[in-house]
Amino acid sequence: MIDTEFVQTLILTFRLAFITTVILFFLGLPLAYTLAYVKIPLKSVVETVVSLPLVLPPTVLGFYLILLMSPEGLIGKVVQFLGGHTLLFTFEGLVVGSVIYSLPFMVHPLQAGFQSVPKNIIEASYTLGKSKLTTLLKVILPNMKPAVLTGLVLTFAHTIGEFGVVLMIGGSIPGETKVASIAIYEEVEALNYEKANLYAVILFIITFFILVVVYSINRKFTKADSL
Template sequence: MFEKITALELTPFFISFKLASITTVILLIISLFLAWKLSQTRSRYKPIFEAITALPIVLPPSVLGFYILFTLSFHSPIGQFFRDVFGIKLVFNFTGLVVASCFYSLPFMVQPLQSGFEALPKNMLEASYIAGKSKLSTLFRVALPNIKPSMMTAVVITFAHTVGEFGVVLMVGGSIPNQTKTASVAIYEMVEIMNYQGAHLYSGIMVFISFCVLLLVYIFNRNQNSHLGGLS
């Protein structure tokens, strides 16, 4: 067993983890402000923005992947702009995977954060505003320290979801060794050539990693709840 793991090609896992790490950091920065805005606004257009944010959850990966691929390709104004101005190619490379993953995993970061913000006592935020703190200061000094379980859940689920991406990753990045061939794509290719032993090994590692990630979330949230219960 250990000989098989030693001989295993680990590059797809490194690409998956690198992609998930970069995507999670980018989405955390973006989603903090987006989730905060959604949680605080009373606009009648709020459901529209929430629906747009959650759209990747219900859209088939093939549909989402197709539109992202078209948008980032040279056939679209956006793809042409990045090629002509910055000399950047946004499809079939790692950069394109990051962009696609940010779209695909956005709701998994936004929704837990928004729920955490909306669960905060209103008087806590109002007291901050009365004390003269700005909305930005209230976000970072009052709101964020009090939604640690929600933030942990958002970060971990986004990371795990990105690691397991397949359809969008395959359409936008293809399967270029050492560049865009992630672990999920590698498993798909092994099944195609009927290398079930390799597919079992890769899949087993992914199941183990996913379980450990979720276990950490539940342990962290349980400890946080126990701590809050002790304070009360």
């Protein structure tokens, strides 16, 4: 039952989720900071664009990603100009698609976390001559740990479960683009319910455990802050 392709698929799934989460943390942090603290033109439009993956059908987003990543598309032309190859049906293409599709799951918790930090302690840091970067690293982020943790976990878990976008831009190439959600679909189509169940049980247990840990840690942070 547990063969090389099975293990390979699970490793690829968690690799994709890990890389996507790391990239989105470093992209989402400045974006969420800007949305929370900086007055920018058309802010509501920017927030709408960030939130679109929450409401757009995955097939719609996947379709436009196909157009963008194709050799004639904007992303495809840039990649080719830099000496790369097409991103469609590659692991790199999955990363790009996952970053876009999981963007709100990182940005929204971080933005809420930034907005929850009391302004008086931020102003106190500036009054003491601390730079914005120092204030961010030593004052703001330590006071929004639950939001950071929530963003990381939601992004990781959402990427693991993504199906529509991944299928459209990556297909199902073993060792390259075949992740667990695609494997479950294929096993069900083949009436191989036992193997599909094995994939599903592993993903269920891991995501359930992660969420339990996150809620437990967040509860500890909440109790500590109330003391």
